Amino acid sequence: MLAILPFLACKFTEKKPVLAPVGFDWQGHRGARGLLPENTVPAFLRALEFPEVVTLELDLAVSRDQQLIVSHEPWFNPELCRQPNGDSIAKGAAEKFLLYHLTAAEIRAYDCGSLKHPRFAEQQPMPAHKPTLREVVAAVRAAFPQKTVRWNIELKSRPEWDGLRTPTIDVFARLVVDELRALDLEKTANVQSFDPRPLQAIRKMNPGIPIALLVENIKGLETNLKQLGFTPEIYSPYYMLVDRKLVRRCHARGIKIIPWTVNDVPAMRRLIRLGVDGIITDYPDRIERVSTAN
Secondary structure, eight states: OGGGHHHHHTTOOOOSOOOOOTTOEEEEETTTTTTSOTTSHHHHHHHHTSTTEEEEEEEEEEOTTSOEEEOSSSBOOTTTOBOTTSOBOOTTOGGGSBGGGSOHHHHHTSBOSSSOOTTOTTOOOOOOOOOBHHHHHHHHHHHOTTSOOEEEEEEOOOGGGBTTTBOOHHHHHHHHHHHHHHTTOTTTEEEEESSHHHHHHHHHHOTTSOEEEEEOSSSOHHHHHHHHTSOOSEEEEBGGGOOHHHHHHHHHTTOEEOOBOOOOHHHHHHHHHHTOSEEEESOGGGGGGGGSOO
C-alpha cells in the first residue's frame, strides 16, 4: 500500500467548497483526538459540541474483571500514559502494563492525558483516565440528553493476542453484545474491526447489530468481503484507497462506505464528491470549513 500512496495523495486536492448530503455520518475519531486526549470522556464530549458530529468512534479492550475499557491498545501506551505514581512507562514495556492483567479500578489510576501528544500539536493535554464504555455512555447521555448519538465501536483483537492481551474472540464478542444490550445501544451502535473474527462472532450472536469492516490493505472489495464471509452494513477503508469505482461497487451491494481517518479539508471535499456516506476525523472543528471558501 505504501508504494501507491504518493500517487493517490495527488487526487485529494479539492479546493471548492462542498455541502455534505443530509444524513451524512460525520464521526469523531477516538472522540476528538486532534483536540483532546484520545478515547477519554472529555474528548467525546468535545466532539459532540460540533453539531455536524453524529457518531462517536472508539476502541475497546478488556480488563481483568471483564470490563470493557475504551482504549486503542490493550496496554498503556508509553507516549500517552503515566503510572499511578507519576512515573513514565518505558518504551517496549507494554507487556508489563496490559489492561487484561489489571482491574478497571486499577486502570483508572493511570493518567493518559497529561502528556503532550507527539503527533497532534493542537491537542490540549489534561489529566484523564481510560474509561469504561459504560462510563462514556453515561457521560454523553448526561451532557447531551436531547442529542441522538450513534456509536462506532472498534474491537481491538489479533490472533496472537487471544487469551494473553485480550480474551478469546467468543468471550470478547459476548461481552460486547451483552453490554450493548444492557446500555440500550443495539439500535444506535455498530461494531467494527480489522479482524474478521469478532465480526463473524457478533453476527452469529446478534445479527441485528450492524457490522463495519475496517480495511487498510489493497486486496480489493471482493477479496475482503469473501474473507469476512458475509455482507457488512459498512465498508470502512483507509481514505486514500477510496475512488469512485469503490464507492459505486459498495453502493451496488447495499453497503455504506465510511473512510478513515480524514483530517485534511480538501480530502474531505473530494470524498464527499465521490459519494461516501460518512467520514471519520480527528478534527471535528475542521468540518465546517468543508462547505466554506476558507
